[in-house]
Structure formats: C-alpha cells, structure tokens
Amino acid sequence: MADGKSKTTISRRTFLALGxxxxxxxxxxxxxxxxxxxxxxxxxGGGDVSLIPPFDADRAYxxxxxxxxxxxxxxxxxxxxxxxxxxxxxxxxxxxxxxLQPFTLEIPERTIPMWNVLAAHDSGNPRQILLCAxxxxxxxxxxxxxxxxxxxxxxxxxxxxxxxxxxxxxANALRKSPPPVGVRFVLFDGEDYGPGSDRMxxxxxxxxxxxxxxxxxxxxxxxxxxxxDLQIWRERNSEDQAPEVNDRLFRAAREAGHxxxxxxxxRWTITDDHLPLxxxxxxxxxxxxxxxxxxxxxxxxxxxxxxxSLRAVGETVLHxxxxx
Ligand SMILES: [Zn+2]
Numbered sequence: 597m598a599d600g601k602s603k604t605t606i607s608r609r610t611f612l613a614l615g616x617x618x619x620x621x622x623x624x625x626x627x628x629x630x631x632x633x634x635x636x637x638x639x640x641g642g643g644d645v646s647l648i649p650p651f652d653a654d655r656a657y658x659x660x661x662x663x664x665x666x667x668x669x670x671x672x673x674x675x676x677x678x679x680x681x682x683x684x685x686x687x688x689x690x691x692x693x694x695x696l697q698p699f700t701l702e703i704p705e706r707t708i709p710m711w712n713v714l715a716a717h718d719s720g721n722p723r724q725i726l727l728c729a730x731x732x733x734x735x736x737x738x739x740x741x742x743x744x745x746x747x748x749x750x751x752x753x754x755x756x757x758x759x760x761x762x763x764x765x766x767a768n769a770l771r772k773s774p775p776p777v778g779v780r781f782v783l784f785d786g787e788d789y790g791p792g793s794d795r796m797x798x799x800x801x802x803x804x805x806x807x808x809x810x811x812x813x814x815x816x817x818x819x820x821x822x823x824x825d826l827q828i829w830r831e832r833n834s835e836d837q838a839p840e841v842n843d844r845l846f847r848a849a850r851e852a853g854h855x856x857x858x859x860x861x862x863r864w865t866i867t868d869d870h871l872p873l874x875x876x877x878x879x880x881x882x883x884x885x886x887x888x889x890x891x892x893x894x895x896x897x898x899x900x901x902x903x904x905s906l907r908a909v910g911e912t913v914l915h916x917x918x919x920x
Contacts, residue, residue, distance in 0.1 A: 645851070648918045649772040653907035656765035659686075660822060660906070661898055663731075663757040668749035670735035671701070671789055672708045680711050683731060683760065683783055687715035690767040691781060699802045701786060701795060710785040712799045717770050721778030725920060726815030726880060727766065727913065729759030730787030730799065730869055738791065739892040753898045754888060755788065758822025762910045766917075769910075775917045780812060784869050793867065800869035804876040814841045815880035816916070817870040821909040822901030823888050828909070829863035831882045834870060838879035845881060848915035854908040883909065 666675040688694035697712040733752030740746045763781055770779060786798030830842050849858035864886045873880040890896045
C-alpha cells in the first residue's frame with residue numbers, strides 16, 4: 597500500500613488498519629522479497645576500519661533533546677531561526693566551513709525564508725561522500741485524530757531531530773580520526789512543510805539544482821532513525837536506483853554488529869529528499885524506519901526515541917565512511 601506513495605500521503609490510520617504498525621508486521625509477508633542470487637554486496641573500499649572513532653550515543657541523544665527544546669521548528673517561526681543558528685555553530689566548530697544556503701517558498705499569503713545548513717570535512721579531497729537529513733519539522737500534526745490537533749505543529753523528535761543528532765555526532769567523530777574521503781554534511785530545510793508534495797523536499801530540490809563539484813561518489817539520507825523500536829529496511833527507490841550504496845550500508849550495519857536492527861530486505865517505497873539527488877545523478881539511499889506509530893502526531897517526542905537507536909545508525913554510517 598505504500599508503493600509509489602509519498603510518506604506524507606500514507607495515512608497512519610490506514611497504516612495501522614493494515615496491521616503494519618507496531619502491533620505486527622503482518623504486511624511483510626506480502627511484500628516482494630529482495631531477489632538475491634548473484635547480487636554483489638558491493639566493492640569493499642580501501643579504508644581502514646580500525647580507525648573508526650567511537651560514536652557517543654548519549655551526546656547524540658542530547659543533541660536530539662536540544663533541538664526539541666527550541667520547540668516545533670517549522671519554517672517561518674522564531675524557533676526555526678534559532679535552531680538554524682545552533683546547527684550552523686555546531687557544524688562550524690566540529691567540521692568547519694559551515695554555511696547557510698538560503699532559498700524561499702512563495703505561497704499566496706507570504707514568502708517563507710528557508711536555509712539548508714552545509715558543512716564540509718576535507719573539501720579538497722577528490723572523493724566526496726554526502727551525508728544528509730532534514731532539520732525542519734512538520735507545521736501540522738496531520739495524523740492526529742482530532743481535527744483541532746491536526747492544525748498544531750509537531751515537535752519532531754524522531755521526524756527531524758533524530759537524524760540531525762546522528763549527523764552532529766558523526767561530525768564530532770570525524771575530528772578524532774579522519775576518514776579516507778571528504779564528507780559533505782547537508783541539513784535540508786523545507787522537507788516537511790506541506791501539506792502537499794509541491795511544498796515538500798524543498799531544500800533537497802534546491803541543493804540538487806546547484807550541486808558543488810566534484811559530484812559525491814555516493815550518499816546517505818537519514819530520516820526517522822531514532823525510534824526506540826528501530827528497524828531499518830532497504831527502501832525501494834534506493835534499492836532500484838542505488839543498490840550498490842544500499843549494499844555498502846547494510847554490510848556496514850552487519851559488520852558494526854547491528855544487523856538485528858537492519859533487516860536486509862526491501863520494505864516501503866518512500867518519496868523523500870533522496871529523490872531529487874538521485875535525479876541529479878548522485879546515488880543516495882534513504883535509511884528510514886517508517887514503522888513509527890507517532891509519525892506526524894503530537895506524540896513524536898524524545899521519549900519515543902533512544903540513544904541506542906542513534907548509536908546503531910551512527911556506527912553504521914561511520915563504518916561505511918571508513919570502509920569507503
Ligand atoms: Zn515528516
């Protein structure tokens with residue numbers, strides 16, 4: 597039922613009615629299995645995985661809390677601007693070369709300013725890897741049952757803060773022991789503005805329209821990676837368009853000891869910030885746990901997330917970077 601649908605157009609009520617929520621995974625059996633057979637698991641890179649720095653999961657979880665402490669971070673609000681400055685300062689201190697990439701959304705009522713937050717580790721390296729996530733939060737809790745609640749903004753602990761928290765801690769880790777590749781951090785704005793897809797994925801579209809040289813070899817988009825009950829499956833668009841990058845990431849998850857949280861099969865077809873990048877020719881996969889019952893509700897709060905989930909994702913991405 598998710599085939600070809602935007603994640604914003606899948607109703608949580610439908611999701612739960614089909615038995616795909618936390619209560620069970622009855623829908624999995626009906627999903628087509630990933631055909632393996634002669635599929636290669638991707639070339640191992642020349643990096644040295646013994647150099648992988650530790651990922652401080654408690655500090656990452658604290659970054660999740662700090663973002664939520666600003667309140668809902670929907671574009672057009674003071675909290676949005678305050679969080680933007682917090683992210684830029686963090687990346688400037690950890691990675692360096694942090695900058696803002698401004699753009700606007702014109703809607704009939706007003707012009708809404710938005711900013712992607714960028715930083716580059718070892719920007720002179722001819723080999724560049726892209727790590728990205730959206731930092732804005734949904735202005736409307738569309739999946740609430742009460743119509744009045746549906747007009748309220750979400751805090752976005754998982755949908756927004758979790759993925760950014762992982763990237764902020766990876767940024768710290770890279771300082772301790774540099775990987776063999778350059779790393780571009782991009783925090784996208786305007787992913788979740790909505791309500792429809794014409795007002796979504798805005799930062800990713802903007803970034804993809806003016807990619808810096810050289811093009812990244814590959815990339816990872818993180819979204820909804822903080823759920824206490826984490827399960828990240830291969831996402832269908834990623835698998836179809838960048839299977840070798842999925843191979844890299846799922847091998848990294850296994851080698852980092854997190855295969856239990858990364859079931860190596862395809863589930864969900866998600867429209868997300870990776871699609872504009874794939875269209876621009878950058879092989880980017882979406883690591884996303886869409887089995888999250890609090891998605892686009894007022895219940896998407898820090899207590900639904902855990903440091904251990906952030907650790908599993910952070911260590912997996914670090915492993916892939918140092919094995920690149
Ligand atoms: Zn969302």
